[in-house]
Amino acid sequence: MKNSKHHKSSNDIGRQIAILTGNANRALASAICRYLGIPLGEAVVDRFPEGEIHIQILENIRGKDVFVIQSTCSPPNDHLMELLILIDAARRASAKRVTAVLPFYGYARQDRKDKPRVPITAKLVANLLTSAGADRVLALDLHAGQIQGFFDIPVDHLYSINVMSKYFLKKKLKDLVVVSPDVGGIKLARAYSKLLNAPLAIVDKRRESATSTKVMNLIGEVCDRNVVLVDDLVSTASSLVEAVHMLKREGCYDVYAAIVHPILAGPAIERIQSSELKELVVTDSIPIPHEKRIKKITVLSVAPLLGEAIKRIHANESVSYLFHKSAVEA
Numbered sequence: 001m002k003n004s005k006h007h008k009s010s011n012d013i014g015r016q017i018a019i020l021t022g023n024a025n026r027a028l029a030s031a032i033c034r035y036l037g038i039p040l041g042e043a044v045v046d047r048f049p050e051g052e053i054h055i056q057i058l059e060n061i062r063g064k065d066v067f068v069i070q071s072t073c074s075p076p077n078d079h080l081m082e083l084l085i086l087i088d089a090a091r092r093a094s095a096k097r098v099t100a101v102l103p104f105y106g107y108a109r110q111d112r113k114d115k116p117r118v119p120i121t122a123k124l125v126a127n128l129l130t131s132a133g134a135d136r137v138l139a140l141d142l143h144a145g146q147i148q149g150f151f152d153i154p155v156d157h158l159y160s161i162n163v164m165s166k167y168f169l170k171k172k173l174k175d176l177v178v179v180s181p182d183v184g185g186i187k188l189a190r191a192y193s194k195l196l197n198a199p200l201a202i203v204d205k206r207r208e209s210a211t212s213t214k215v216m217n218l219i220g221e222v223c224d225r226n227v228v229l230v231d232d233l234v235s236t237a238s239s240l241v242e243a244v245h246m247l248k249r250e251g252c253y254d255v256y257a258a259i260v261h262p263i264l265a266g267p268a269i270e271r272i273q274s275s276e277l278k279e280l281v282v283t284d285s286i287p288i289p290h291e292k293r294i295k296k297i298t299v300l301s302v303a304p305l306l307g308e309a310i311k312r313i314h315a316n317e318s319v320s321y322l323f324h325k326s327a328v329e330a
Contacts, residue, residue, distance in 0.1 A: 013038055017314055018064045020057065020090065021045075022082030025287050028103060028303060029069040035307030041066075043089075045082055053078070055085045057093055065314050066095040067138075069306075072106030072125070073263065073286040080106065080125065084132040091133030099313060100134040103285035103302065104233075104261045108143035111150075126150035138309055138319075140285055140302060141232050141260040156319045158309055160283050161188070163300050164258045165195040167281060168228060175225045175253070177201055181243045185231055192230045192258070201227075203243045223251035233261040234280070237268040241275045254278040261285050262299075264292055272296055 013036060020041045021029035033040045042058040068090060070083040083100065090098045107121040126147070129137065136154040139147075148155040168176075176198040180189035182205050193200040201220025227247050234240055234257070244255045255277055262282040269292050272280055282288075283302045305322065312319050 013311070013314070016065055017310070018059070018061045018066045018090075018095070019069060019310075020066060020086055021069045022079060022086055024071045024073055024079040024082070025069070025103065025284070027287055028071075028284050028301075028306075031284075031301060031303035032069060032307045032310065035304050036311060043086070045086070053081050053085055055082070055089050057086075057089050060093075061090060062094040063096045065097050065099075066090045067099045067101050067310050067313075068134075069101040069103070071102060071104035071286055073104050073261075074265065076106040080128075084128055087129070087132040087134050097135045098133055099136045099138055099310075100129050101138045101306065101310070103140045103283075103306065105139050105142055105147065108147055111144045111147055122147050123150040136313070138306070138313065140283075140306065143232055156309060156313065158302075158305060158319070158322060159191075160260050160285075160300075160302050160305065161191055161195065163283065163302060163305060164230075164260075164281060165192060167298075167300055168196060168256070168258065173226045173228075173254075173256075177220070177222050177225045177227055177252075179203060179220070179222065179227050179229045179243070179247065181205065181229055181231050181239055188232070189230050192228065196228065198228070203246065205239065205243070218246060218250055222247055224253065226253045227255045229255065229257040229259075231257070231259045233263055234259045234268065234282070235263045236266045237264070237271040237275075240277070240280075241271045244275050244277045248276050256281065262288055262297070264288065269294060 018041045019033050020043050022045050030040055044056045046054050048054050068086045072080045087098055107125045110120060111122040130153055137151060138156045140158045141160055142157055148157055176196060178189050178193040178198050179201045180186050181203050189200055201222055204217040229243060247255050257280045260283050273294055279298055280296055281298045284299050285302060309319050309322055
C-alpha cells in the first residue's frame with residue numbers, strides 16, 4: 001500500500017494549506033500556487049487614505065497551515081510592513097501554523113557591526129518576524145548564511161544554484177571558469193565550479209562606499225575562457241560592471257553573470273546595457289518592472305523550488321533534500 005503522505009491530491013492540500021501574499025511579488029506567489037495546484041488565498045492588501053496598510057483575509061484559514069509569500073524588495077519598508085501585518089492577521093485568524101516565505105530577505109546586508117554605531121538590521125527584521133507571529137521562515141539565498149542564527153524559530157534556507165547551474169549546463173559553454181566577484185563569495189563560487197565542472201577565479205575588490213567599489217586584483221586565470229560571475233544580488237550594478245571590465249581586460253571571451261536577486265536600483269539597467277556583459281541570468285525572487293526588461297537579462301523561475309519546499313514543510317518532510325546535492329555545504 002502506498003504511503004498517502006506522498007500522494008495527497010491538490011484538493012487535500014488545498015483544504016490544509018493557505019497561500020497568502022502582499023503586493024511585492026504576486027506573480028511568483030501565483031506561480032507557486034499553480035505548482036501546488038491550489039488557488040492563491042484571497043486577501044485585501046491596500047492602503048487607508050493616509051497611507052497606512054490595510055489588510056483583511058477574505059477566507060477562513062482557521063486550523064490551516066498558512067504560508068505568507070513576500071519579498072521585502074523595493075519599496076522595502078512597505079513590503080516588510082505588509083508581511084508583518086499579514087502574519088499578524090493570519091495568527092489572529094487562528095491559523096494552525098504561519099510560515100514566512102521570503103524569496104528575497106531585505107535588510108540582510110547589515111548583518112554585523114563593521115563600523116561604529118551602526119545597526120544590525122538583519123537581526124532586527126528577524127525579531128520583527130518572530131514578534132509578528134511567524135512560526136518558521138523559508139528563505140532563498142540569504143546574503144549571509146549566519147542570518148539563520150538570528151532566528152529562534154526554524155529556518156529553511158534554500159539555494160537557487162541548481163536552477164542556475166542547469167541553465168548554464170544546457171548552454172554547453174566551452175572553456176568555462178567560474179568567478180567570484182569578491183572574497184566573501186568564494187564558497188558559493190566553489191559550489192558553482194563543482195556543478196559546472198569549471199575552475200575558480202576571484203576578483204579582489206575594495207568597497208569605497210555603499211554604492212561604489214574599486215576592483216583591485218584578479219586571482220586565477222580567465223584568459224581565453226568564458227566566464228560566469230556568480231553572486232547573490234545585483235543592486236546598482238557598479239561592482240558587476242567593474243568586474244566585467246576587468247575580466248575583459250584580462251583577455252576572457254564572453255562574460256555571463258548568475259545573480260539570484262535582481263534589485264536593479266538606480267542606474268543599474270543603463271550600466272548593464274552599455275557594459276560588455278553578454279547575459280545576466282537572475283531569478284524571479286524580485287519582480288523586474290517592464291521598463292527594466294532588456295534582452296541581456298534572462299529570468300529563471302524559482303516557483304517550483306519554493307513550491308516543493310512548501311509541500312515538504314507541510315508534510316513534515318526533509319527540505320534539505322532540495323539542495324544538499326548542490327555542494328553549497330561542501
